Amino acid sequence: MANLKLSGVRKAYGGTVEVLKDIDLEIEQGELVVFVGPSGCGKSTLLRMIAGLEKITDGTLEIDGQVVNDVPPAQRGIAMVFQSYALYPHMTVRDNMSFALKIAKKSKDEIEAAVDKAAKMLQLEPYLDRLPKALSGGQRQRVAIGRSIVRDPKVYLFDEPLSNLDAALRVATRIEIAQLKEQMPDSTMIYVTHDQIEAMTLASRIVVLANKGIAQVGPPLELYEKPRTEFVAQFIGSPAMNMLQGEIVETGERTRVKMANGGEAVSAVPTREEDRGKRVNVGVRPEDFAETEGTPIYRGKVDITEALGEVTLLYFEAQSDEPVIGKLPGVHADLRGREVAMSADPAKVHLFHEGQSLLWR
């Protein structure tokens, strides 16, 4: 139940390998912030710095207004759930959950009350006397969460807590975490994940990390709808947003772009007169493409179709390096090998400077 503030945080391993720099971020009490980013971008490192498991090379970390750079992990009032669960394998579920409290020399009654409460919340009561190895993956993850809860920390930290679970369990546990958050609206949570769906569904705000820094911070849908950079645009959403080159030919409330491959795109992004003639990248998400009879944004021969039942993915024959992908609802196996023309709702056509920032800002 706390707010966190990172100012100018930098991390360099061994003094030389810089992993993160200039991280400024404020997290309010009650938020659930998700860190996403490509593998190796420093998500775990940032989380571990907040936990105190890594030293902060430069900058300050404040929790509730207090600089805690040199405060040992145990005194920061945080709890962490690890990707590998990190349960103590030689202790029963109950002992796992009460370990921190015992270390803190809490009274027996107090411990029991806290453990029972958490166990109830997480439906772990039947397993309290089992050893971790006698639990399924999902149950283990719940124990790991329970272990955090009993400590009643100011901040919860989750490092890819679901990535070791299989698909079905992952969905179920994800929903459980969402419900848990709802039961503890005041708790602050920071969550690291690889999984877009987790990020989109759980986060109150998503922090996209890239290139040693923060690429964008914002609520999930804002990132989806208004990615600030091509990187974020392509990172959020799957398959990634298509990027097509073009040149602005008409400005104003709506913008018209002449595509390099001959088509034409209309975007709801307003431009000013002086933008005319500028080269832009037109971004269209595969799911926003639709077959068209009129002037298409893109026209190409379908190389492969993947029919997923619900939707069909169209892989166009590559004309440049970047593949173009379309996603049409329903089944369209017949499109394979055919020439298809695609366009999109102007509201869903994004424009990017070649210099990467979203034009319309």
Added chain:
Amino acid sequence: MANLKLSGVRKAYGGTVEVLKDIDLEIEQGELVVFVGPSGCGKSTLLRMIAGLEKITDGTLEIDGQVVNDVPPAQRGIAMVFQSYALYPHMTVRDNMSFALKIAKKSKDEIEAAVDKAAKMLQLEPYLDRLPKALSGGQRQRVAIGRSIVRDPKVYLFDEPLSNLDAALRVATRIEIAQLKEQMPDSTMIYVTHDQIEAMTLASRIVVLANKGIAQVGPPLELYEKPRTEFVAQFIGSPAMNMLQGEIVETGERTRVKMANGGEAVSAVPTREEDRGKRVNVGVRPEDFAETEGTPIYRGKVDITEALGEVTLLYFEAQSDEPVIGKLPGVHADLRGREVAMSADPAKVHLFHEGQSLLWR
């Protein structure tokens, strides 16, 4: 370049633990058959029996018309790609690929030609002299495939070959496998996977295993559109198909069902007069649901919404054990907590006997 026939195949570990029984399956030359099924259902076991790595307890396995139950793996003309790649860690890529040929005492030239050809096909030429540990996951997987190709086997067996790769790589390698199959249209492949998208996109036929046997065999879209059992219906597609109880009130070309929770469903599944009054399960995929003003199939309060950008998942407050989920295109965060009525295109409303088989057959 062979066809396979399993007749009455049974597997019992240690003579008592029965894992598979009554497996009858014919695989034609040139097919790519995917085995799917819940974890532990025996997919790997079946594949390993075909490979000769497990003894067949009962029944026969024929390859090209010859019973091969007692033929050792090496003589069956199969090649297998393992989930863990199973590269020989102490051999270079080239040695890995030529191992089988050396064992078979092929001439040096022959080996070199085969390896070079496979390496070219899989774009492995730059890595031929590296050790596996110096390769990325995707490259390793390609080596594993290349190792199979050089042997020019009758049947390729893949056991979850992509499950150790990260999301992006998985997509890329999946497409590579699809292209590979296209280059070798005559080769027979059997592919085990957990991943629905892989199954849907790669398979010429999918074999769904469940309850020690085969639940359904068919082309992917057939399984999606016409699942023979509730199990298959719920297994294929994500989130799983919603199952709602109801009672047939009108029969004929179209069938009307009165739902247990008050709604009404119309299905394009034809029924006969004598079916009237029968209790059925109405299956609707979340993505087939749409908001309606008219009589809904289902009406409920939205408990949680998960906005994925492209689509929004609606989790309805549970009225019975089975959760009901809707998937609407676009963003609908505002639906949270509201009462929503859902219906679906009659063509997409599936009817199941309470006894599990799809009615319309």
Added chain:
Amino acid sequence: QDLLVPVGEGPFTWDSYNTFAENTDLSGETVTITGTWTGFEKEKVDEVFRYFEEATGATVEYSGSDSFEQDIVISARSGSAPNIAIFPQPGLAADMASQGYLTPLDPSVGDFVRENYAAGESLVDLATYAGPEGEENLYGIFYRIDLKSLVWYNPITFDEFGFDVPESMEELKELTEDMADEGLTPWCLGLGAGAATGWPATDWVEEMMLRLHSPDVYDQWVSNEISFDDPQVVEAIEEFGWFAKNDDYINGGAEAAATTDYRDSPSGLFTIPPECGMLRQASFVTAFFPDDAEMGENIDFFYFPAFEEKDLGNPVLGAGTLFTITDPSEGATKMIEFLELPLAHEIWANQGAFLSPHSGLNPETYQTDTQRQQSEIIQEATTFRFDASDLMPSEIGAGAFWTGMVDYVTGSEAADVAADIQARWDQLN
């Protein structure tokens, strides 16, 4: 390598050697020998064997080992015994003979010993054992004799302190007390000898047995006709204890004796200031004197005296090593023959720290006067007895007796120790 002395030179008895050499040709044959001599002693005995090689053309391979007693049993059992084994103890040889591992010598050897060895008869007796079938045979020939009843001292120290060489045990005990009074530790005593730790103490007890009781009692003790815990034996042990269990009398204190190596013990005589005044040890100990030891100068010896009041004469304790054939061959037989030549004895005598019972040996060949004097002691002896522990069964003489003495020196009561040893002896029968 050159011979120690070129054939034909010096006061050595060459004639018989030359005859032997003419009559013997063992070219190409190898004679393997094992024994306990290692280090300097091995070097010396190798010189002797070199003359055998020179004479016969055979090759002699001698190996000396500290654990000879074990090794010989093991190799005999595994059928890879050497041709000749040199036993430091008749006891073990008797054991081996009874198990059939030794080959009887030609009776002529016995006759030779009787005629040509000092106390020849007894030396024959000591080497005559019952074989596996119970028949008695001569199995070995003694070669080197050690004189045990010697006390070594540093004349300079005696001179500076004004001590005189004692003539009787009474005087020796008095001297011991005097030294202690003067602040000089009287005795150096080292019982340590690896696995054989304790044996020097058994010599003391044997000396005391000979000085307290008649030789008959000694013989009975050896053959266990009187038990080990007989009061007479206990008395001897305690007499030893008078010296050894008094911290003031022993360099480093009585307990230190048990861990001091016997090869280390002489050094105390030579240090400045001296660590002790006297050392009772056998003649071979000169091998362990420091390099700068010079007989008559800073080291000398006197006879370990007898009690004047007992009137038992001048008993002398000795020991000897015994050549036996463990794997018969022409070479082995010839080697035994070779030992009958005075030269075989003279060569070692000439290298010092060696006494021989061979009467044909030219005394001039002794390296030092000391050796000559020692051989005189043997001549003057009224009683000569062989080391008792070497005659007892090896489990006692090379086992229980040793450890018992260590126990005694480090605190146990004489009677208890003796009883333990007797108990062990009882088990053998």
Added chain:
Amino acid sequence: MDNIAGQKSGLSIVTNISVVALVLIWLIPTVGLLISSFRTDDQITQSGWWRSAFAVSQAYRVSPPEEGARQEGDRWVLEGNLFDASEDDEVTGSGQVTGFGLTSRAPGAAEPGRTYARYQVAIMEEGELDDTNLEIAHPAGEEPSFPATDEDGNEIVLDPAPIFDRAVTVQENGDFRYEDAEEIDRAPTIYITAPQPPDFTLNNYEQILTSDNMDQAFINTLTVAIPATVIPIVVAAFAAYALAWMDFAARGFFIAMVVGLLVVPLQIALVPLLTLHQRVGIGQSFLGVWLAHTAFGMPLAIYLLRNYMIGLPRDIIECAKVDGATDFQIFTKIVLPLSFPALASFAIFQFLWTWNDLLVAKVFLPSQSDSWVMTVKIADDLLGSRGGDWGILAAAAFVSIAVPLAVFFAMQKYLVRGLLAGSVK
């Protein structure tokens, strides 16, 4: 974990100090031995090895020749330099007198530059007058002043006056003046103490390495140790593979058997085996030692290797099967190369063990010196004949340690890896 925020550095200091302490305790014995192996026997008994870097004071007896003695008054006088007079290199080399005396009891009783004299005095002992010698140090050229009592507390009677016996004055550089009440007709004995500079020597090693048959012993040890290391590895590796990866009826039984035999004390086997060897005609020979070592190392070898091999990925082995390899090929081409760390770590153990073995070598090898191994050579020959010769012993110990240490340091990294997989699982 060095990265944890707010960590106290005190703990790491304590850790460092404790490790230093432990390492020192562990090293001291060996270091002591090592240093001692470079010292002469005299030095070893004179001063502890920990003081080997400093000069030690040592006492010497010097007898300057009596030539040149002359009479001065009622005394005979001999003058000269002790260092010149001495024939002992050690004495000459020291070059400095730190003390001197007239008896070996008190060789350094007087400081250089003073006079040390012996008088005959009368003392009162238990009420009776007695004569005794009294040694006393006093400034050179002066008369001594006698103490009231001697060292035993007896009163010294100065009347009649003490009678001069002899005196000596020694300067630091060794110049001396010896006076005697009687004519000097033989070399007088003077004791001095002089510092002996630290001195290290390779003599001990030279003696050991050039001693009879040492080279033979070294080769013998290798002849024992190498096959006794390789044979069990080969045999055990095949068995371990069979127990890990091949399916056959009695597998479980054999595994239990191997584990059970792990603990059989090998002494139990010596007597029966020796008899057996003799009966089948092997007797005492290298073949016998190899067989014995192989067998005694076998349970541990199979146990370690099997544990390691079973940890190899099943997929790889199955893949090789699919590739057409027979079990023999799988073993030689896949499993063996992959088990290298385990093989190496067992090899280290077995090598150390066979190299250092005394018992098996004594029992199964002939007792002749030409088939001695190093341990036997050291234990039965060197230790025996040089019981008190610490320097030689120390050098001998180091000679025997050298090869195993070299092997150990060379293979160390495999040891850890092999064990990691072997015993920890």
Added chain:
Amino acid sequence: MSPILTGLVTIAIAVAGCAGYFYASNWVLDRVIFPPRTDDRGRNIARANLVRPWLFILPAMLFLSVYLIYPVVGSFWRSLFNRSGAEFVGLGNYTEMFAEEGFRVALFNNILWVIFVPAAATFFGLLVAQLTDRLRWGNLAKSMIFMPMAISFVGASLIWKFVYANDPDIGIINALRDFVGLEPVDVLQVAFWNNFFIMFIMVWMQTGFAMVILSAALRGIPEETIEAAIIDGANPFQIFFKIKVPQITGTILVVWTTITILVLKVFDIVYAMTGGNFDTEILPSYMMDYMFRDDGRATAVAFVIMVIVTPVMVWNIVQARREMR
């Protein structure tokens, strides 16, 4: 022939002979007995595969049977006969032995050894493993501590004779006593405690072994559990005792067992240090006193040792069986 050459040739023959067996027997099996001819190659290969495990395991089992099982059985049988082996005495050797003071002392000491040495070696090994875990010079420290492993028991005894020497100028212990003004003592003669001084030599040697294995085990502990404990507020001691040690109990027990077994085999140290005097005899050295003199007694002692090891052996078998599941 020079000894080096002889040595090399014998080494080569020995090693080649051994490898040759496996190669040849496999060749015979595959090519001669069950050749994979085209008509019935499947069956022949399968049959060859049934035989092959036995080919692989045969030499090892031969060694084990002849050199370990046969002696165990043979020894027991021998221990029922008198010293010369001629007369059957039943359990006579055992009863006589147990009646003897010396044996009881050895037995008692041996029990001390079995308790103290594995415990102390494991303790020190664990301590060092833990302390050096994060140390920059940890590997160096470990090498130093492992070094005694490479020394023979005889060599080690020699080293410690130095340390324990009576003379304060040779023995460092007495030098220290001397330094603080105490009388030198002969530590090998201090009743009862001398056992511990001798045992410490073994501890000194085996600590390295324990350390190597335990530090590998410590490394194997998942880092996250430790980090979780740090976050839970555990101090370094609590982390060590409550998190690390419980997670490696299995390894600790393995180390413990191995050292226990070794302790029951080693006679050299006692032999060289005291020759069994001063009440320091242990069973293996006691047995050596009788070996080749009284085989009846010697084998009886060996059997007592076997009996002491039996629980350890059973425990190991149980452990191995469990692991196989």
